[in-house]
Amino acid sequence: MNILLWVFLSSIAISLVLTPIIRWLAINLRFFYHPHQDSVNRKPVPLLGGLSLYLAVLIPILWVDQLDANTTGILIGTTLVFLLGLADDIRHISSRMQLVGIFLAASIVVGYGVKIQFFSNPFGPDMLLLQALSVPITMIWIAALTSSVKVMDGLDGLASGICAISALALFAVAWDNSAVYYSPAAILMLALAGACLGFLPYNFHPAKIFMGEAGVMFLGFALASISIEGLFKRSFLIAISIPLLALGLPLFNTLFAILRRGLKRKDVLSADRDHVHDILLKRGVSHRQAVLTLYLISVFLGIIAFLMSKVSALIAFLIWIVLVVILFLGAWRIGLIGERYRPKD
Numbered sequence: 001m002n003i004l005l006w007v008f009l010s011s012i013a014i015s016l017v018l019t020p021i022i023r024w025l026a027i028n029l030r031f032f033y034h035p036h037q038d039s040v041n042r043k044p045v046p047l048l049g050g051l052s053l054y055l056a057v058l059i060p061i062l063w064v065d066q067l068d069a070n071t072t073g074i075l076i077g078t079t080l081v082f083l084l085g086l087a088d089d090i091r092h093i094s095s096r097m098q099l100v101g102i103f104l105a106a107s108i109v110v111g112y113g114v115k116i117q118f119f120s121n122p123f124g125p126d127m128l129l130l131q132a133l134s135v136p137i138t139m140i141w142i143a144a145l146t147s148s149v150k151v152m153d154g155l156d157g158l159a160s161g162i163c164a165i166s167a168l169a170l171f172a173v174a175w176d177n178s179a180v181y182y183s184p185a186a187i188l189m190l191a192l193a194g195a196c197l198g199f200l201p202y203n204f205h206p207a208k209i210f211m212g213e214a215g216v217m218f219l220g221f222a223l224a225s226i227s228i229e230g231l232f233k234r235s236f237l238i239a240i241s242i243p244l245l246a247l248g249l250p251l252f253n254t255l256f257a258i259l260r261r262g263l264k265r266k267d268v269l270s271a272d273r274d275h276v277h278d279i280l281l282k283r284g285v286s287h288r289q290a291v292l293t294l295y296l297i298s299v300f301l302g303i304i305a306f307l308m309s310k311v312s313a314l315i316a317f318l319i320w321i322v323l324v325v326i327l328f329l330g331a332w333r334i335g336l337i338g339e340r341y342r343p344k345d
Contacts, residue, residue, distance in 0.1 A: 015198025047210050049209040053195045073110075114225055146221045157291050167196070245304050248302075283334070
């Protein structure tokens with residue numbers, strides 16, 4: 001059996017088998033998410049789902065023994081972030097302390113050679129070297145995307161579904177590029193997608209188990225790290241476009257949150273209930289309809305990411321102009337960055 005297919009199917013199977021076992025363990029350990037006043041869920045839900053995701057990725061990756069230095073660094077970094085998230089699930093850790101932990105884990109990944117070091121020059125054969133900027137840009141990218149995925153964990157099945165779609169979109173680009181098709185990073189992309197798909201039946205509304213901070217931070221950090229491998233070695237605009245679009249929904253949601261809080265002169269790290277999924281619920285969309293709508297948006301952005309890998313920098317630039325106008329008009333229209341059309345709570 002093809003190694004990529006084996007990893008994908010085994011990750012799905014491990015997640016499907018392990019999740020109910022881990023749910024039973026969480027119930028017996030009385031390890032629950034307890035809803036607060038603003039929670040969408042009204043009943044306690046078992047946590048520890050992140051452990052199922054972590055093992056469903058780790059076991060196939062170790063079994064096929066296709067690790068290189070970069071993938072080893074990613075696994076070490078994701079393990080640290082998983083443990084950080086688990087500690088937060090057990091005993092709350094402040095957002096700023098979590099950010100410190102994410103940067104620490106990112107420094108480990110960078111230390112193993114996973115860095116945005118250069119872009120292809122669209123105007124000539126030379127490379128655009130980032131040199132001293134390579135390390136800080138890489139760490140900011142990883143931290144920003146990890147935090148963005150965390151924000152999407154607001155509805156049952158939302159984060160796991162979007163991460164599966166994003167991982168498959170990144171793999172589709174890698175699959176189209178024979179240089180990275182069989183790379184350890186491509187294998188890790190499929191392991192992540194498979195783990196999320198196997199977890200989804202238990203996490204979709206009404207959720208039987210939550211992934212918790214451990215799961216969502218693990219997924220976000222892993223996606224951020226593997227998106228660097230092979231994707232930032234094209235022309236500048238194409239290199240930026242692919243991961244930004246493949247992981248577009250959490251990133252744009254976070255961008256709009258920063259703009260919204262900035263316009264209100266609030267702390268950009270403060271929490272609110274005005275993310276895209278919250279707005280959909282306020283507009284009368286059901287829980288499942290909101291999640292499925294956001295899945296479709298994520299698939300749409302993933303398809304554009306794949307198409308971006310096949311076009312020239314000029315065409316990519318024109319696509320971005322149209323896309324940004326549509327996204328900002330849509331965000332303003334539903335109340336993500338403006339008050340005019342914001343539905344009443």
